[in-house]
Amino acid sequence: METFSSDQNTEIQTYFQENGYVVIRNVISDDQISSFMENYERFKLSKSYYYRSQDTNRSEQVAINEQGFIEHSILNPTDLVFQKKFRTSVANIIYSSAISQLLTTITERQQHTVWQTMFFDKSTGTVAHQDHYYLDTEPAGNLIACWFA
Numbered sequence: 001m002e003t004f005s006s007d008q009n010t011e012i013q014t015y016f017q018e019n020g021y022v023v024i025r026n027v028i029s030d031d032q033i034s035s036f037m038e039n040y041e042r043f044k045l046s047k048s049y050y051y052r053s054q055d056t057n058r059s060e061q062v063a064i065n066e067q068g069f070i071e072h073s074i075l076n077p078t079d080l081v082f083q084k085k086f087r088t089s090v091a092n093i094i095y096s097s098a099i100s101q102l103l104t105t106i107t108e109r110q111q112h113t114v115w116q117t118m119f120f121d122k123s124t125g126t127v128a129h130q131d132h133y134y135l136d137t138e139p140a141g142n143l144i145a146c147w148f149a
Contacts, residue, residue: 006098009105016106027098028148036089043086044070051080054118069122077119090119099146107144115143 016022053060053072
C-alpha cells in the first residue's frame with residue numbers, strides 16, 4: 001500500500017483522484033496522541049457514565065471487555081457533555097489545522113462540515129459497506145471520510 005507524508009500535496013491529490021482513498025502517515029502529533037490516550041484511559045474508568053453507541057444505536061454504560069477495550073463504539077465522542085478532557089482531546093485531532101489542510105488538498109474546497117464522528121476501541125466486525133447508502137450530500141458524491149488508525 002502506498003503511503004504519503006502530509007507535505008506531498010500533488011501526490012496526495014492525484015492518488016486520491018485515481019483510487020478514491022489515500023493513506024497519509026504522521027499527521028497527528030505525538031502530543032495530540034498522548035493527550036488523547038491519557039484522557040481516553042481516564043474515560044474508561046468512568047464506569048457509571050453512559051454514552052450513545054454507534055454499533056448498538058442506544059445508550060451504553062462504559063463497559064470494558066477482557067482485553068481492556070470499551071465494548072461498544074462511541075457515536076460522536078465530541079458530544080460527550082460530561083467528559084470535557086476526553087471530548088477536547090478528540091476534537092483537537094479531528095478539527096486540527098493539519099486535517100483541515102489535507103481535506104482542502106484532497107477536495108479543493110476551503111470548508112468542510114463534520115457530519116458524524118465515531119470511536120472504535122475494538123472492531124465491531126462491520127462488514128464491507130458503502131456509507132453513501134446511509135449518508136451522502138446534495139448533490140451526491142461530496143461526502144468524504146477520515147479514518148485515524
